[in-house]
Amino acid sequence: MLELRNVAVELGGKPILNGVSLSLGRGEIVAILGPSGSGKSTLLRAIAGLVPLEGGEILWDGVDIATVDVHQRGFGLMFQGYALFPHLDVAGNVGFGLAKEDREASVPASLSRVGLGGFEERRIEELSGGEKQRVALARTLAPDPKLVMLDEPLGALDRSLRDRLVSETRQLLEEREVTAIVVTHDRDEAAAMSDRLAIMREGSIVQIGILEEILAAPADDWVRDFVT
Amino acid sequence: MDLTVGVGDGRLMAGSPPNNDSTRRADHRQTADLTNGTIRRTPRRWGWLLTALVPAIFIGYFFVYPVARILTLGLSELSFGSSGLEARLIRVGWFTVWQATASTVLTLLFAAPMTWAVSRFEFRGRRLATALVTVPFVLPTVVVGTAFVALGWRDSIWAILAAHVFFNTAIIVRTVGTLWARLDPDILGAARVLGAGPWETFRRVTLPLLKPAIAAATSIVFLFTFTSFGVVLIIGGFEYATLEVEIYRQAVSFFDLPLAAALALVQLVGVTAALYGYSRYQDRHTSSWALSSDSSRVKPRGGARAGVVLAVGGTLSLLAIPIGVLVARSLGTDSYRALFQDDAVVGVPIESAANSFRFAAVAMVIAVVIGVMSAAVIAGRSGRLSRWFDLTLMLPLGTSAVTIGFGFIVALGWPVDLRASFVLVPIAHALIAVPFVVRITVPTLKAIPPDLHEAAAVLGTSRGRVWWRIDFPIVAKAALVGSAFAFVISLGEFGATSFVARPATITMPVMIFRLLSRPGQQSLGMAMALAVALAAITAAVVMWIDRLQVGEVGSF
Numbered sequence: 001m002l003e004l005r006n007v008a009v010e011l012g013g014k015p016i017l018n019g020v021s022l023s024l025g026r027g028e029i030v031a032i033l034g035p036s037g038s039g040k041s042t043l044l045r046a047i048a049g050l051v052p053l054e055g056g057e058i059l060w061d062g063v064d065i066a067t068v069d070v071h072q073r074g075f076g077l078m079f080q081g082y083a084l085f086p087h088l089d090v091a092g093n094v095g096f097g098l099a100k101e102d103r104e105a106s107v108p109a110s111l112s113r114v115g116l117g118g119f120e121e122r123r124i125e126e127l128s129g130g131e132k133q134r135v136a137l138a139r140t141l142a143p144d145p146k147l148v149m150l151d152e153p154l155g156a157l158d159r160s161l162r163d164r165l166v167s168e169t170r171q172l173l174e175e176r177e178v179t180a181i182v183v184t185h186d187r188d189e190a191a192a193m194s195d196r197l198a199i200m201r202e203g204s205i206v207q208i209g210i211l212e213e214i215l216a217a218p219a220d221d222w223v224r225d226f227v228t
Numbered sequence: 229m230d231l232t233v234g235v236g237d238g239r240l241m242a243g244s245p246p247n248n249d250s251t252r253r254a255d256h257r258q259t260a261d262l263t264n265g266t267i268r269r270t271p272r273r274w275g276w277l278l279t280a281l282v283p284a285i286f287i288g289y290f291f292v293y294p295v296a297r298i299l300t301l302g303l304s305e306l307s308f309g310s311s312g313l314e315a316r317l318i319r320v321g322w323f324t325v326w327q328a329t330a331s332t333v334l335t336l337l338f339a340a341p342m343t344w345a346v347s348r349f350e351f352r353g354r355r356l357a358t359a360l361v362t363v364p365f366v367l368p369t370v371v372v373g374t375a376f377v378a379l380g381w382r383d384s385i386w387a388i389l390a391a392h393v394f395f396n397t398a399i400i401v402r403t404v405g406t407l408w409a410r411l412d413p414d415i416l417g418a419a420r421v422l423g424a425g426p427w428e429t430f431r432r433v434t435l436p437l438l439k440p441a442i443a444a445a446t447s448i449v450f451l452f453t454f455t456s457f458g459v460v461l462i463i464g465g466f467e468y469a470t471l472e473v474e475i476y477r478q479a480v481s482f483f484d485l486p487l488a489a490a491l492a493l494v495q496l497v498g499v500t501a502a503l504y505g506y507s508r509y510q511d512r513h514t515s516s517w518a519l520s521s522d523s524s525r526v527k528p529r530g531g532a533r534a535g536v537v538l539a540v541g542g543t544l545s546l547l548a549i550p551i552g553v554l555v556a557r558s559l560g561t562d563s564y565r566a567l568f569q570d571d572a573v574v575g576v577p578i579e580s581a582a583n584s585f586r587f588a589a590v591a592m593v594i595a596v597v598i599g600v601m602s603a604a605v606i607a608g609r610s611g612r613l614s615r616w617f618d619l620t621l622m623l624p625l626g627t628s629a630v631t632i633g634f635g636f637i638v639a640l641g642w643p644v645d646l647r648a649s650f651v652l653v654p655i656a657h658a659l660i661a662v663p664f665v666v667r668i669t670v671p672t673l674k675a676i677p678p679d680l681h682e683a684a685a686v687l688g689t690s691r692g693r694v695w696w697r698i699d700f701p702i703v704a705k706a707a708l709v710g711s712a713f714a715f716v717i718s719l720g721e722f723g724a725t726s727f728v729a730r731p732a733t734i735t736m737p738v739m740i741f742r743l744l745s746r747p748g749q750q751s752l753g754m755a756m757a758l759a760v761a762l763a764a765i766t767a768a769v770v771m772w773i774d775r776l777q778v779g780e781v782g783s784f
Contacts, residue, residue: 045417048417048421049420050417050420050421052529069425070417070420070421071420071421071422071423071424071425071428071429072423073421074423075421076421076422077417077418077421079414079417079418080414081412081414083412083414083415083417083418084415084418085415085418085419085433086415086437087433087436087437087439096419096422096424096432097422097423097424139418139422143422143423
């Protein structure tokens, strides 16, 4: 499926990712857990093709996708601030990645799947934080991406809403048997939404496994302090 | 503070940046007032009205009254009708509209590559490139006209259009570029990830998000080219005349004041329409959450790198041609020495510089006094009255300079006959400069946090002392920038001056025009030399303003 080999990225001359390696099986959900500034968001952007690689390779089904343009990768990325299009209504946002003729049928279905049936003509500004999150999720999933990447999907929301959306989001991903990477800085959220955890620190992945394994045998003192 | 200012037809334009932070603060201030109870409100209101009185009288007598006189004169002419009026109106009006439309479209197309380069990419020399593209914009129109004459390009519609593009490119680059550079890169990235290629992303996301800035910049360019005077008068010859030029010809050459008034009336309608379009779009800003706090420029890579080099290099080279040729040709002959010699017809040309400086100094003082008083009035309250006051003050900005000068001639014979007085020159200049001083000062005043006043009041400081210690130092810097703007506006002003200048008090732009109107290489050389001198002075003052970092030249 997806395989990262020694991926390195520099931004403004500073190394952000130093040799990240990771592989995901089909339908697997991996959470990337790390403190802010550890390079999690940059890793997603690198996989999406939004930032150029300084070294290493990204393979999909064993094929290097370095030369494939962002818009031809067929991946989905939900941005941290949702990055909804302010000039389009909810339907315009959700249908953006769809072919014109598919929009009419797919958009209402995508919206009802996230519990926002009938929201088609709402303006983005009128939405609450939770509604924006669902619109962004629906928009990301609508074109049926091969790989879904969610960057702090629940970051900006309050606690009670987060707890509810964690299970909803996981359910949505599992229903579609989609391969997914979820970035978060919250351990419980990471554990609840994913099959495996990858702990990231200063641009490198320091440990991969399920939460219980990591808790039982942390790779080093830093990981132990970070996950407990 | 990213206040935004620029120069138009010998005038400068200012506007607030595309967020309504300052208005929000003003609302906050009013609530603060309310909580302090009504005791403080009553005396403040009287002070407010008194401060409002001086600028109100100034604008009333020197702007509203003359324009009203033009309106009555023009309306009676239109209703009585005169021989050839209709045909002339249609011919001149049509030319004015279509050349303005063509100039605007061409400016948009010409500015597009440069705008793309400076807003999407970070490269060495980006700031310099943006500063250079602004140079033509701050040049007085007479200088631009002379530059195109120096190119040997006269009596041609293409020369007029080229001069307009040359002049207005900065408006597009800086206004649209400012917004484009701040568009949230994630929103553009989201479109890419969802399967849109670069061009589709531009069409479906970037362009709609930039629409408010494009619309605002476009209406300003349209306004400037619609009211274009100096450029058309100089390079249009007898064949091409905008409404503005025709008003001047009818009033000054043929003394047909009613016909000129009728044309001015039509002109006012056109200007009002353009300004209305502008103000409508001003209200519809791009949602602030589509913007990132800092720029999203990236280092150009691969093909983009070549594109940036081509866009920036090409645009700057083309813009450099008229200025380069003007400077080169002015050096060729003994033109500079001739400026100091007595000429039988126009006198010693360089003496016009002394006049210009004197007028600029007086205009600067008037504009700053009136402007700062007005700003205090506008910033002091945020009711409907204050908004109307603000709007009235901005009117001279939208009205053409020619209309202002023409209005003086038509109206100011009462109660004292001012028409022959030299004071009309600096007053006309001040009238045009006041809106700039106001636009620069108001946001500064509104940005003073109200809690600063409250904190000082709680500490027992008197109101006068609070003003002196807190407001004054902040206002002083804005006023300084405002005076510098008023100074360059006055130096380059041509439209109004051409009506009110007397032979003894001729300014540099008027002298340049006179020299250009005379046949002969010698006169042309002198005109070019004087134009270079005027351009150099203007550029020096504008660069000094830019260094003060209070206003940013060129965007709206």
